Amino acid sequence: MITSEFDKFSFHDAAVIKITRGDGSISIEFEGAFMSKEHSESSDTDWIIDQGVLHLRNVSKEVALFWYDNIEGKPHPSPELPLDEITNLGFNGVLFDFDGFLNREPWVQWQVYATEFKIEIKGKHFAHS
Structure with a gap:
């Protein structure tokens, strides 16, 4: 399990x-x-993670918004699975901020307030440049 350098x-x-x-x-x-090969546990190799699990810990809150326009996010119609494709994911130490799509429909924002993560890699291969 990887727990650092998100x-x-x-x-x-x-x-x-x-x-x-x-x-x-x-x-x-x-x-x-x-x-990235810059990660301390990468063995100096870029990897594609074929299958994995991102475990978020110490979750205190989540907010799922669906953007029907570019003015304001609305409550998500399916918050149990807010997105099926991630376009961006950031973590600042207290918030995991996901952006992406659900059923090819843009734009979804999913904010998960959590302070820890573990990445479980179930399958990977070398990334070829």
């Missing part, structure tokens, strides 16, 4: 397969993320 991962175009909520936790099964 900024050395990219989830751009990663597919969300399943979301499981527990007591103070959210687990997100995904396919197609990227781990």
